[in-house]
Amino acid sequence: MATHQFQTEVGQLLHLITHSLYSHKEIFIRELVSNSSDALDKLKYLTLTDDKLKEMSFDPKIHINFEEGDEPRVIVQDNGLGMNDADLSENLGTIAKSGTKAFIGQLTGDSKKDSNLIGQFGVGFYSAFMVSDKIDVYSRKVGEEITWHWSSDGKGEFTIEKAGDDDAEADKLDGPGTRIVCHLNEEGKEFANRWQIQEVIKKYSNHIAFTIFLTYEKTNYDDKGEETGKETVTEQVNSANALWKRSKSEISEEEYKEFYKSISHDGGEPLFWLHTQAEGTLEYTTLFYVPKTAPFDMNYAEYKPGVKLYVRRVFITDDEKELLPTYLRFLKGVIDSEDLPLNVSREILQQNRIMTNIRNASVNKILAEFKRIALEDPDSYKEFIEQYNRPLKEGLYTDYSHKEDLMELVRFKSTKAEGYTSLAEYSERMLPDQKAIYYITGDKESTLRNSPLLEAYKKKDIEVLIMDDDIDEIVVPGLMKYKETDLKAVNRSDAGEDLNEKADKKKEKDTKPVVEKVQKALGDRVKEVKVSVRLADSPSCIVVDESDPTFQMQSMMKAMGQGAELPEIKPILEINPDHEIVQKLKDLDDEERVSDISSLLLDQALLVEGIQLKDPADFVKKLNRIMGGAF
Numbered sequence: 001m002a003t004h005q006f007q008t009e010v011g012q013l014l015h016l017i018t019h020s021l022y023s024h025k026e027i028f029i030r031e032l033v034s035n036s037s038d039a040l041d042k043l044k045y046l047t048l049t050d051d052k053l054k055e056m057s058f059d060p061k062i063h064i065n066f067e068e069g070d071e072p073r074v075i076v077q078d079n080g081l082g083m084n085d086a087d088l089s090e091n092l093g094t095i096a097k098s099g100t101k102a103f104i105g106q107l108t109g110d111s112k113k114d115s116n117l118i119g120q121f122g123v124g125f126y127s128a129f130m131v132s133d134k135i136d137v138y139s140r141k142v143g144e145e146i147t148w149h150w151s152s153d154g155k156g157e158f159t160i161e162k163a164g165d166d167d168a169e170a171d172k173l174d175g176p177g178t179r180i181v182c183h184l185n186e187e188g189k190e191f192a193n194r195w196q197i198q199e200v201i202k203k204y205s206n207h208i209a210f211t212i213f214l215t216y217e218k219t220n221y222d223d224k225g226e227e228t229g230k231e232t233v234t235e236q237v238n239s240a241n242a243l244w245k246r247s248k249s250e251i252s253e254e255e256y257k258e259f260y261k262s263i264s265h266d267g268g269e270p271l272f273w274l275h276t277q278a279e280g281t282l283e284y285t286t287l288f289y290v291p292k293t294a295p296f297d298m299n300y301a302e303y304k305p306g307v308k309l310y311v312r313r314v315f316i317t318d319d320e321k322e323l324l325p326t327y328l329r330f331l332k333g334v335i336d337s338e339d340l341p342l343n344v345s346r347e348i349l350q351q352n353r354i355m356t357n358i359r360n361a362s363v364n365k366i367l368a369e370f371k372r373i374a375l376e377d378p379d380s381y382k383e384f385i386e387q388y389n390r391p392l393k394e395g396l397y398t399d400y401s402h403k404e405d406l407m408e409l410v411r412f413k414s415t416k417a418e419g420y421t422s423l424a425e426y427s428e429r430m431l432p433d434q435k436a437i438y439y440i441t442g443d444k445e446s447t448l449r450n451s452p453l454l455e456a457y458k459k460k461d462i463e464v465l466i467m468d469d470d471i472d473e474i475v476v477p478g479l480m481k482y483k484e485t486d487l488k489a490v491n492r493s494d495a496g497e498d499l500n501e502k503a504d505k506k507k508e509k510d511t512k513p514v515v516e517k518v519q520k521a522l523g524d525r526v527k528e529v530k531v532s533v534r535l536a537d538s539p540s541c542i543v544v545d546e547s548d549p550t551f552q553m554q555s556m557m558k559a560m561g562q563g564a565e566l567p568e569i570k571p572i573l574e575i576n577p578d579h580e581i582v583q584k585l586k587d588l589d590d591e592e593r594v595s596d597i598s599s600l601l602l603d604q605a606l607l608v609e610g611i612q613l614k615d616p617a618d619f620v621k622k623l624n625r626i627m628g629g630a631f
């Protein structure tokens with residue numbers, strides 16, 4: 001018998017699972033059943049595609065039974081793919097998926113939230129240790145003769161050995177498959193009960209494609225209520241139909257929600273769903289759900305795709321990221337095609353015309369549904385946007401063919417509307433002579449709202465979109481236009497020109513000597529000094545040249561390690577011709593004071609945009625010199 005250590009992460013995980021999730025311990029049944037269902041899916045697929053297995057008689061099912069008494073047990077058995085010793089060691093002793101560390105980091109201590117995370121991370125099997133002192137797994141892989149016995153108390157070690165000839169448990173496997181015996185602990189003994197098991201199956205696994213049988217002891221009574229004896233009954237406990245294939249009108253809201261739970265590993269509710277049964281040149285069914293809360297791994301490169309592909313109800317894969325565009329990765333659900341070949345490989349899938357058509361049609365349908373909800377159910381749409389605005393924005397630069405649709409769907413904060421607004425709503429509110437849609441980008445909403453760059457827009461009652469999501473910086477400049485209207489960043493030099501008035505020309509001329517003084521004092525710290533038309537109360541602000549990346553973009557590029565190649569981009573300093581400080585500078589000849597004040601005008605404009613000063617000590621020194629002279 002070989003004794004193995006669990007991989008460190010498994011140990012950590014087991015500890016966490018058993019200590020933080022016991023108020024949701026029932027999910028272990030869902031997880032074991034879902035593993036069995038996956039194993040049946042895999043074997044079913046092989047019997048249809050692998051010549052060696054085509055002749056095999058295969059009647060897929062999952063069987064649950066239990067024992068009460070002093071040594072309570074729950075047993076889940078399937079006749080699926082099975083595992084040999086190497087598989088057992090690999091699958092039940094290590095966590096192959098890279099998400100484990102992330103999982104540990106995500107645990108909140110809130111057992112409700114945490115129990116949802118378990119399934120999402122693919123650590124389902126271990127949840128059985130919440131309710132078990134010991135777990136024995138007997139498994140025989142399809143095409144092999146040996147039944148292997150894996151055993152562990154979940155405390156650090158597991159053993160794997162060949163099951164002995166006289167092992168009664170192993171004998172219960174009469175072909176390929178897996179039998180999982182949970183020896184229940186105090187926490188788990190309530191599950192050695194017919195009603196408990198039935199309830200959990202109905203709740204989570206009613207619509208999995210395979211039948212689940214439960215064996216229990218039934219007590220019979222006569223008319224007078226006297227016990228007449230016991231019999232062992234085996235009964236189907238789930239409805240085992242592929243819900244998505246049923247007619248939409250026959251499916252209740254409750255059934256849709258239950259099905260969502262069974263396929264998504266999310267204990268929560270879906271926000272909404274979209275069920276399409278297409279007939280005609282292409283026949284397929286899709287059922288997509290939008291989770292109420294975004295999947296935790298939505299923003300990881302290693303996210304787990306949420307859509308399963310079936311061909312004529314045969315499960316093909318749940319690990320294919322190309323079924324939908326990446327920006328729709330938060331959707332959960334099913335695509336079932338009548339036309340794809342069963343042995344469709346990943347490479348074929350990606351270039352397959354049928355798959356491409358299904359994918360395109362699905363994207364159109366999904367985006368149209370989002371649009372409909374935005375119009376007809378603003379409250380749900382608000383919830384939706386709070387979770388998924390960001391991935392939709394990614395779509396703006398990754399899916400050019402749906403750019404127009406996505407521009408209608410994304411939302412932004414604004415100086416005029418509460419909460420989020422759309423570009424369409426902004427357009428409706430535009431002033432009659434307004435030239436463009438204006439926006440300001442940066443990483444902090446409060447800094448943006450107080451930016452001096454907005455002063456003239458506020459004064460003229462022009463709305464500005466507040467873009468504080470770091471992706472805005474990348475996506476929005478590339479949009480250029482919404483319908484016929486230009487989109488302009490207010491922190492770019494050319495946006496100010498729209499605010500120009502005739503009188504400004506005179507002011508510009510009068511302020512020219514100050515501009516020259518400040519320019520001389522600042523030297524190459526700035527690209528240019530200009531008279532501003534966008535300031536009302538502040539003396540100065542900074543903008544960037546139309547062709548330069550913004551400051552936020554520069555710091556993002558630096559954070560991504562591209563700082564070294566980036567030439568230093570200098571700001572354009574704009575000064576407010578009406579401001580007292582600028583007026584006074586006109587008559588000031590003391591060169592040192594002009595230099596100090598110019599420097600302070602630049603530094604305060606940088607600070608107010610949330611940019612760190614290169615030399616804060618120098619700033620303080622100059623500030624103190626000016627303050628010292630003020631008394």
Ligand SMILES: Nc1ncnc2c1ncn2[C@@H]1O[C@H](COP(=O)(O)OP(=O)(O)OP(=O)(O)O)[C@@H](O)[C@H]1O
Pocket residue numbers: 031034035036039078080081082083091092118119120121122123124125126177178265
């Ligand atoms: N009944 C079974 N038959 C065959 N293989 C199984 C069975 N149960 C578990 N396994 C194997 O063990 C692996 C680990 O199972 P575990 O439940 O921890 O994660 P998972 O099934 O990969 O992820 P998830 O639970 O999120 O679907 C599975 O991927 C599968 O390969």
